[in-house]
Amino acid sequence: MKITASTITSFVVSGMLSISAFAQETVNVxxxxxxxxxxxxxxxxxxxxxxxxxxxxxxxxxxxxxxxVPNITIKGAGMEETVLSFAGQVSGSEGLLITSDGVWLEGFxxxxxxxxxxxxxxxxxxxxxxxxxxxTNGPDAExxxxxxxxxxxxxxxxxxxxxxxxxxxxxxxxQSQHIIVRNSRAEYNVAGxxxxxxxxxxxxxxxxxxxxGGILVFDLPNLPQMGGHSVRxxxxxxxxxxxxxxxxxxxxxATVPKGxxxxxxxxxxxxxxxxxxxxxxxxxxxxxxxxxxxxxxNYNPLPRGIYVHGNTYGRAGWEPDxxxxxxxxxxxxxxxxxIVWDGAVDGVWSAFFGPDEQDRIIINEAEGTTFxxxxxxxxxxxxWGADPKTDIADHAGERSRLSAVQLxxxxxx
Amino acid sequence: MALFRVALLLAAxxxxxxxxxxxxxxxxxxxxxxxxxxLSAYGLFVDGSRQVPTAxxxxxxxxxxxxxxxxxxxxxxxxxxxxxxxxxxxEVFQFPVGSVLVKTFAYPADLRKPEENVQLIxxxxxxxxxxxxxxxxxxxxxxxxxxxxxxxxxxxxxxxVDLAGEARSINYVVPNKNQCKGxxxxxxxxxxxxxxxxxxxxxxxxxxxxxxxxxxWSGMGLLQGLPAFGxxxxxxxxxxxxxxxxNRARAYLDINCxxxxxxxxxxxxxxxxxxxxxxxxxxxxxEKRPVAAGRGSGGFTxxxxxxxxxxxxxxxxxxxTDPGIMMPEVGRTLPHEEGLKLIRDWINSxx
Numbered sequence: 094m095k096i097t098a099s100t101i102t103s104f105v106v107s108g109m110l111s112i113s114a115f116a117q118e119t120v121n122v123x124x125x126x127x128x129x130x131x132x133x134x135x136x137x138x139x140x141x142x143x144x145x146x147x148x149x150x151x152x153x154x155x156x157x158x159x160x161x162v163p164n165i166t167i168k169g170a171g172m173e174e175t176v177l178s179f180a181g182q183v184s185g186s187e188g189l190l191i192t193s194d195g196v197w198l199e200g201f202x203x204x205x206x207x208x209x210x211x212x213x214x215x216x217x218x219x220x221x222x223x224x225x226x227x228x229t230n231g232p233d234a235e236x237x238x239x240x241x242x243x244x245x246x247x248x249x250x251x252x253x254x255x256x257x258x259x260x261x262x263x264x265x266x267x268q269s270q271h272i273i274v275r276n277s278r279a280e281y282n283v284a285g286x287x288x289x290x291x292x293x294x295x296x297x298x299x300x301x302x303x304x305x306g307g308i309l310v311f312d313l314p315n316l317p318q319m320g321g322h323s324v325r326x327x328x329x330x331x332x333x334x335x336x337x338x339x340x341x342x343x344x345x346x347a348t349v350p351k352g353x354x355x356x357x358x359x360x361x362x363x364x365x366x367x368x369x370x371x372x373x374x375x376x377x378x379x380x381x382x383x384x385x386x387x388x389x390x391n392y393n394p395l396p397r398g399i400y401v402h403g404n405t406y407g408r409a410g411w412e413p414d415x416x417x418x419x420x421x422x423x424x425x426x427x428x429x430x431x432i433v434w435d436g437a438v439d440g441v442w443s444a445f446f447g448p449d450e451q452d453r454i455i456i457n458e459a460e461g462t463t464f465x466x467x468x469x470x471x472x473x474x475x476x477w478g479a480d481p482k483t484d485i486a487d488h489a490g491e492r493s494r495l496s497a498v499q500l501x502x503x504x505x506x
Numbered sequence: 507m508a509l510f511r512v513a514l515l516l517a518a519x520x521x522x523x524x525x526x527x528x529x530x531x532x533x534x535x536x537x538x539x540x541x542x543x544x545l546s547a548y549g550l551f552v553d554g555s556r557q558v559p560t561a562x563x564x565x566x567x568x569x570x571x572x573x574x575x576x577x578x579x580x581x582x583x584x585x586x587x588x589x590x591x592x593x594x595x596x597e598v599f600q601f602p603v604g605s606v607l608v609k610t611f612a613y614p615a616d617l618r619k620p621e622e623n624v625q626l627i628x629x630x631x632x633x634x635x636x637x638x639x640x641x642x643x644x645x646x647x648x649x650x651x652x653x654x655x656x657x658x659x660x661x662x663x664x665x666x667v668d669l670a671g672e673a674r675s676i677n678y679v680v681p682n683k684n685q686c687k688g689x690x691x692x693x694x695x696x697x698x699x700x701x702x703x704x705x706x707x708x709x710x711x712x713x714x715x716x717x718x719x720x721x722x723w724s725g726m727g728l729l730q731g732l733p734a735f736g737x738x739x740x741x742x743x744x745x746x747x748x749x750x751x752x753n754r755a756r757a758y759l760d761i762n763c764x765x766x767x768x769x770x771x772x773x774x775x776x777x778x779x780x781x782x783x784x785x786x787x788x789x790x791x792x793e794k795r796p797v798a799a800g801r802g803s804g805g806f807t808x809x810x811x812x813x814x815x816x817x818x819x820x821x822x823x824x825x826x827t828d829p830g831i832m833m834p835e836v837g838r839t840l841p842h843e844e845g846l847k848l849i850r851d852w853i854n855s856x857x
Contacts, residue, residue, distance in 0.1 A: 134658040137683045156659075157829075159684035184679055186835040192687070192694070192772075207830030208800070214772065215694055237830055238800020244775045261800050268775055315788055316777040316797060317769060343796055343803030343819065385795070388788045 118143045128152040136160045136167075147201055149174040157185020163193040169201025172225035172255060180205040187212040187242070188226075191219060197502070198224055205229055206237045210259070213243040218502050220250040228258030232281050232339045236260040240282070244268055245318070248500050252276050260339060261346050262287035263304070266294065268318035273498050274299060283340040284309045284349060285331070290316050294324040295498040300331075305338045306349040307331030307373070312359035313345060314383065314392035321360040325495050328367040331355055332407070335374065338415070348384065350375035350414035359383050361397040361452070364495045371407020375417040376429045378404075380454060382437035382469075384416070395437055397448065400492045402457035406431040421467065424481045430463035432456060432485075437469045444470035456488040464488070529560045531584055533604055536633050545629055545644040545653040550584065550608055555626070555650045557610055562587065564728065566719055568705045569741055570761045573842040574611065575676055576668060577627065578620055582608040583701065585728050591701075593731035595739060596783055598698045607632040607698050611678075616667040627662065628680050629653050632690065632698050639696040641686035658682050676839050685836050692770045699765045704739040704757075704782060741782060744848060755852035756782055756790075758845055762834065778809055791820055792856070799823075802831045812856035821849055 122128075122135050122145055133156075135145050141164045149170035154177055160167070169175030179188045186208040191198075194217040202225035203210045210226035213219040226240035240256035243249045244267040254277040256263030263282035266272050272294035278301075279285030285301030287309040288294045301307030308331050312321035331354040340347040349356060352374030357363050358381050370377035378401065383394035410429025413422050421433055438448050447453065456464065464485040471479035532549045535542055542548060552558050559565060563584045571579060585591055586604035593599060601607075609630045615623035626646040633640050644653035645660055659682030665675045681688070690696050700706075703720065710719045720738060723729035732738070741757035742749030760782040766773035767780040776797055777789070784790045791809035796802070796819055804822035811818045823833035825841050832838075 130658050133682055137657050156661075156679070159682070159688070161684045161687055182829055183677065184829050184836065184839070185685075186829055186832075190684075190688075192684070207828060214775065235801065238798060238802075242798075244798070261798070265798075267798065313797060315794060317774055341799075341801050341803045342805040343807050344799060345795070345797075387795075388793070 119146060120144070121146045122148065124148045124150055124152070129154050129156060129158075133158055136162070136165075139165050141165070144168060147175045147177075151176045151178060153181055154179050154188070155181055155183050157182070157187055157190060159185075159190040159192070160196060161192045164195040165193065166197040166199065167201070168197075168199045171200045172202045172223050175201040176204060177201065178204045179207070182207050187237075190214065191216055194218055195502075196220070197222065200224075202227065208237045209242045210237060210240040210256075211242065212239070213246050213249075216243065216246040218248045218500075219243050219246050220502050221252070221254055222250070223253040225255040225257075226259070226263070227256070228260075231258055232260075232283075232336050233258070234260055234339050234341055238262075238344075239265040240279075241265065242267075243272075247271055248502060249273070250500055250502055254278070256285075257281050259283065260341065261344060262309070265289065266291055268316060269294075271498055271500060273297075273500055273503075278302070279304060279307075281336055283336075283338055283346045285334070287311060287346070288321070288324055289313065290318050290321050291324070292318075292320075292322055293498050296324070296326045297328045299329045301329065302331075302333050303336055304334045305336050305340075305351050306346070306353035306356055307334045307370075308355045309346070309349065310355075310357045310360055310363055311345065312383070312393075314387040314389035314394070319389075319392055322362045323495055324360065324362075325364045325366075325497075326355065326368060327365070330369045331373070331377075332369065333372040335372070345385075348415060350417045352376070352409075352412065352414060353417075354378055354409065356381065357396050357399060359392075359394050359396055360399075361393075362495060363396070363399045364492075365399070365401045366403045368404045369407070370404060370409065370431070373409045374412040375410065375414050376421070376431075376433055377406050377409040378432040379417070380432070380434040382435055395439060395452075396434075396454070397452040398492070399434075399454045401432060401455070404458060406458075406462055421465075424467055425465045425483075430465045430483065432458070432462065432464045434464075434466050435469050436466045436471065436481075441470070441474055444468070444474060453490065454488050455490040455492050456485055457490075458485065531560055531562060531606075533586055536604060536606055537635055539635070539637075541640075541642045541655055543655050545631075545655075548606075548631070550582065550606070554629075554652065557612075557626070559608075563608070564723070564726075565710070566701075566706065567708065567710050568700050568761070569708045570705065570744055570757045572699070572761050573838060573845055575678065575838050575840050576617055576666070576674075576842075577611040577613060577678075578624065580608075580610040580612065581700070583728075584608070590728060590730040591723075593703065593729055593733070595703060595733075596781075597702060599701050599703075599729065601634050601698070601701075603634050603636055605634045607701065613664055613666045617669045618667070618671070625664075626650055626653070627664070627678060628656075630681075630686070632696070639690070639698065641683060641690055641696055643680050643683075643686070645680055656680055656682075659685060674840070679836065679839065681836060688772060688836055689765045689834070691765075691772050700761070704741045705761065707738050707740040708743075739782075744844065751848075751852050751855055755848055756780075758848055759790075762845065766834070791818075800830070801828075802826075802833075804831070810853055810856065813854060815850040815853035818853050821846065821853060824849060 144166040147169040188203040188206040191213040199222040228236040238261035259282040262284035263279035285304035354370035354373040354377040465481040468479040589602040591599040660680040724732040764781040
């Protein structure tokens, strides 16, 4: 669904109004009177198919906004021009909640929500285009958790977003399927971009900078959708991730070491290529098992079928943090190699003879790229322990490429 | 008041000359896609200001109520003449199209005297229409003569004296239409929450005597399929100290949390499911780690840390009134002291 330029009808929303039944109408949300009431009323009374135009300006909101009407476009004057500030919010756990299908958000900003920025729950076709979500005081544990937060959704597009200061993940896509995150910038968040418990995601042409960790691909236990797979991370820059972790304890991202370029935890069939990783003080790329105890027999904690190729690696690993400092540095020394796999595998057989072919970690990188397999399982099993293996050639090979994600809302391109 | 007397006289006069017509629920208006502007239009009350329902509109009560800032609640159910709701063991009864659930929120000036100086705040209607359930909120006017539809919600400053005799002032939030669905949602469709067998299974002082609500509903032909009484699930009242602590706590979480925190609810993403029948310990929170709690974690590791209520995320979020932390997300601006005590005692009792 794209913005239809033709304005069929246009009128001002103010107070109680009756909405005509024309589809594809354009509603100009008035800045006169209470913007909170004008906008929320427009969101409730909108006819499916219509476009709500937000005026330029800075608007103070006191309560969460929500949309439950399908096929709606909400369009502002630009991510710097139309600003919804929630600094004074007293009710609702996010700034804007979307629960209806076919929603396109474009050209506005959400600032300083006490909880999440914009959440889309259970939506088929949700698009964020040129949206900014920011906590204006910079990194702070008191900031909300997620900036852009589609969850349990299908056909998710995040394009041209800017997200700053989230105390969990700036751009977070959870328990969703068919996802594109592109052309976006995430900075000063704990996690810049996080794909969690999701299937079929393309993350490309993004910049993750000055976060604690740039890009995370996670799979967690005890959730309705598990077994994350088929994620491509390519042509991104994940550099200078140098913000100390400020996530509240208890959350999984509170364990992310400062200065992580990419962290893949659990998941299967992940392809990482054409990215630039540099100036990440803990490590450029970490491939790891879920590190905590869990009680879920349907959960697989291991990263499997990871394919890393054609990336460039700048300086990394000179000042590791958290688990990289405690567990990896003693084994590898400094600097930490460019790519580190913890070597956790499924059982003793795999520890000695390698995992099945489809589960192998395959790495094809330029000469000089450094690597370590920490052999955690072997280290655990053998009385004399096991040293890291650093020969990247052990992981040579080819794997069929994952296919590109297609989204119906981009079909008209 | 003078006007009121005139109206009464007029009504009496009219009745003397015309054929008396009993007040009736306006079924065609209940089924209309557009809501009425005034609550009175539906004919659900013969005296709205005193909450006297029209014949056929039946008052009811719940064993454990949802906490809403200590508001008093008056609940009514209407099922179209000649039709019946169908019994279900664990879920909300199936109500026929044309049914309406009515809930009025009110504050007595002093909670210790719940019958005196009662101010009606809002009346919410859940109407079962052809296309599904629809939710509307009506806010009572200052004269308490009628209530007006509010689609976008409203914040109402209120004052009352609480059960401990303390003066309280709150910003009462009348939910907007979407916020109604924030709780009243099952597989994304609007749905009632309260009228389940276990919540209705209690006595009620009907006009013609005290009786179990389910037996009463069944007897008057409003409910079909009620099994032998011993097979009907029940939950203990919050303050019934003769009942097991575990059952009281789980019943409280069931009515206050499980409309969202269940696989079919808005809180499904958390994986924390609090329905009364949930058997998997980690699923109802026992040593379950948070997923997307953010600041809501309070720095704690588990939703429920057995034996350690004060380091349990569940309790932390029930105590808070910060919108980025608090649970439930809507419906309260105050902590529920009695509920907190129950949940604290329960978590501390877990091994």
